[in-house]
Amino acid sequence: xxxxxxxxxxxxxxxxxxxxxxxxxxxxxxxxxxxxxxxxxxxxxxxxxxxxxxxxxxxxxxxxx
Numbered sequence: 003x004x005x006x007x008x009x010x011x012x013x014x015x016x017x018x019x020x021x022x023x024x025x026x027x028x029x030x031x032x033x034x035x036x037x038x039x040x041x042x043x044x045x046x047x048x049x050x051x052x053x054x055x056x057x058x059x060x061x062x063x064x065x066x067x
Contacts, residue, residue, distance in 0.1 A: 015052070015055045015056065015059060018048055018051055018052040018055060019052060021048045021052075022045065022048050022049050022052055025041055025044050025045035025048060026045065028041050029041045029042060029045060
């Protein structure tokens with residue numbers, strides 16, 4: 003099985019950026035309050051993970067410079 007260069011690894015910072023954007027759009031269009039609550043929980047979890055990843059990347063860039 004060959005690796006495709008356009009596939010983003012699911013645990014990468016790029017994947018979390020896309021995930022947060024997707025959940026934001028999904029939340030904006032959803033009308034069911036129960037579904038909106040679940041989407042908001044997924045969004046919060048993805049955003050928190052992304053924030054930790056962004057902070058780690060910024061720290062790594064600052065120490066490498």
